[in-house]
Amino acid sequence: xxxxxxxxxxxxxxxxxxxxxxxxxxxxxxxxxxxxxxxxxxxxxxxxxxxxxxxxxxxxxxxxxxxxxxxxxxxxxxxxxxxxxxxxxxxxxxxxxxxxxxxxxxxxxxxxxxxxxxxxxxxxxxxxxxxxxxxxxxxxxxxxxxxxxxxxxxxxxxxxxxxxxxxxxxxxxxxxxxxxxxxxxxxxxxxxxxxxxxxxxxxxxxxxxxxxxxxxxxxxxxxxxxxxxxxxxxxxxxxxxxxxxxxxxxxxxxxxxxxxxxxxxx
Amino acid sequence: xxxxxxxxxxxxxxxxxxxxxxxxxxxxxxxxxxxxxxxxxxxxxxxxxxxxxxxxxxxxxxxxxxxxxxxxxxxxxxxxxxxxxxxxxxxxxxxxxxxxxxxxxxxxxxxxxxxxxxxxxxxxxxxxxxxxxxxxxxxxxxxxxxxxxxxxxxxxxxxxxxxxxxxxxxxxxxxxxxxxxxxxxxxxxxxxxxxxxxxxxxxxxxxxxxxxxxxxxxxxxxxxxxxxxxxxxxxxxxxxxxxxxxxxxxxxxxxxxxxxxxxxxx
Numbered sequence: 415x416x417x418x419x420x421x422x423x424x425x426x427x428x429x430x431x432x433x434x435x436x437x438x439x440x441x442x443x444x445x446x447x448x449x450x451x452x453x454x455x456x457x458x459x460x461x462x463x464x465x466x467x468x469x470x471x472x473x474x475x476x477x478x479x480x481x482x483x484x485x486x487x488x489x490x491x492x493x494x495x496x497x498x499x500x501x502x503x504x505x506x507x508x509x510x511x512x513x514x515x516x517x518x519x520x521x522x523x524x525x526x527x528x529x530x531x532x533x534x535x536x537x538x539x540x541x542x543x544x545x546x547x548x549x550x551x552x553x554x555x556x557x558x559x560x561x562x563x564x565x566x567x568x569x570x571x572x573x574x575x576x577x578x579x580x581x582x583x584x585x586x587x588x589x590x591x592x593x594x595x596x597x598x599x600x601x602x603x604x605x606x607x608x609x610x611x612x613x614x615x616x617x618x619x620x621x622x623x624x625x626x627x628x629x630x631x632x633x634x635x636x637x638x639x640x641x642x643x644x645x646x647x648x649x650x651x652x653x654x655x656x657x658x659x660x661x662x663x664x665x666x667x668x669x670x671x672x673x674x675x676x677x678x679x680x
Numbered sequence: 681x682x683x684x685x686x687x688x689x690x691x692x693x694x695x696x697x698x699x700x701x702x703x704x705x706x707x708x709x710x711x712x713x714x715x716x717x718x719x720x721x722x723x724x725x726x727x728x729x730x731x732x733x734x735x736x737x738x739x740x741x742x743x744x745x746x747x748x749x750x751x752x753x754x755x756x757x758x759x760x761x762x763x764x765x766x767x768x769x770x771x772x773x774x775x776x777x778x779x780x781x782x783x784x785x786x787x788x789x790x791x792x793x794x795x796x797x798x799x800x801x802x803x804x805x806x807x808x809x810x811x812x813x814x815x816x817x818x819x820x821x822x823x824x825x826x827x828x829x830x831x832x833x834x835x836x837x838x839x840x841x842x843x844x845x846x847x848x849x850x851x852x853x854x855x856x857x858x859x860x861x862x863x864x865x866x867x868x869x870x871x872x873x874x875x876x877x878x879x880x881x882x883x884x885x886x887x888x889x890x891x892x893x894x895x896x897x898x899x900x901x902x903x904x905x906x907x908x909x910x911x912x913x914x915x916x917x918x919x920x921x922x923x924x925x926x927x928x929x930x931x932x933x934x935x936x937x938x939x940x941x942x943x944x945x946x
Contacts, residue, residue: 462791462795484791486797486798491796517783517812517835519896520840520893521893521895521897525726525750526750529753530754531752531757531797544783544810546783546838546844546849547844547845549896550840550842553896554895569783572785574786574813574816575814575816578848578852579812582844586844627786629790630785630813630814630819631816
């Protein structure tokens, strides 16, 4: 009701005001991009051809604050591809977010993060990790990423049916984030988990037009994600990628998400 | 005490007897290998060069029932590498187990499993998955793997300090396994989770000589894993890979694990 809305409103800072309360350089950079470009939209560029990814990212790069990748579904991955992606991130001013969802012991994730074919730590500003292994997974990633000015985002909640990331599990994610604030810059989540301005809330499963898929994904609208779940960033994949006009659709998501943010401020 | 040991003993079947109670072809194949080769040892071949992996696997292939890979730490990955690994699995009669620890929604893990550079479904008999996304992750993998006669193993517990895979989380993993027995053949775990003969228990963090690492990994001995935790398969990585004589060490782990199994039978 109105009282609840009023209460939420009092907690909302504008992106520019929030920057003054933030200490992590990546959080500050992200909020600065969001403020300047008037967008809280992250494109989930889940395509399997490097050329298709670079093409859509170049087209909608001006509409987004982040581009999220699943580099391990790209059929023709090369270091040239990720270098071109980095060039596009500089051209359009967005951050690169590899959604690796690490989930192993610290010793293993270090190698998965910096090594192999992908060398994720070399090009991804931000990576996701599960916290199911305990805090060692974050400490392992941090040893690789901190000196490279990288950050990570903890999967605290998920958008899929029957997820086990809830309750005490999500609380543990918040605790691990607070204990590792030099490296953790936020959460993948479906609700607001902390008032700490340094910790960005990012919500997947956002879509204007449908309510689910056949494998348990559940969707919510951009305005509901920002206004009702009180998230900071909406992550949109298939809603844009499968549209007849992806560029027009990206603009629509950008406007919808940013309008909801503005409404929270007024 | 003796009463507890007696109780455990009555639950233990020999590998050959257990096969007669199993329905899943992969479980039957695995138990048949364990029986024939007298081994419950899985080598975790966590090396970063394909030549180094193929070399150690060819040397200790006779001592193991499975070889576990982290293909995404291999610096010079190629389809030629995995084809050679498949040839070694036929030469030495072991199963290939890619420890991918999937952790995304069903739609995404399908692409990660069959696509990208690795095409894991083409060469890995078995993969691991986290269950934190809910059962959709297993249903997604199953749609790819079932027609290829593949199987998956659920991460029900972990060996790292502070893991969140415990209690209700582990119980949910057991439930998801029982609901998907056409595709799930067991667990990564630190304890015995079910008496169902089709579900194989596999335990990492096994090592003869040390008790932990700097990033929260906790080790137990082979005999303790088999006798006290009542697991079926011991997964050994650094204990063999970093030994002065890895082949002699693999034999020692094989004997230690198999001896503990024999003691349970008598």
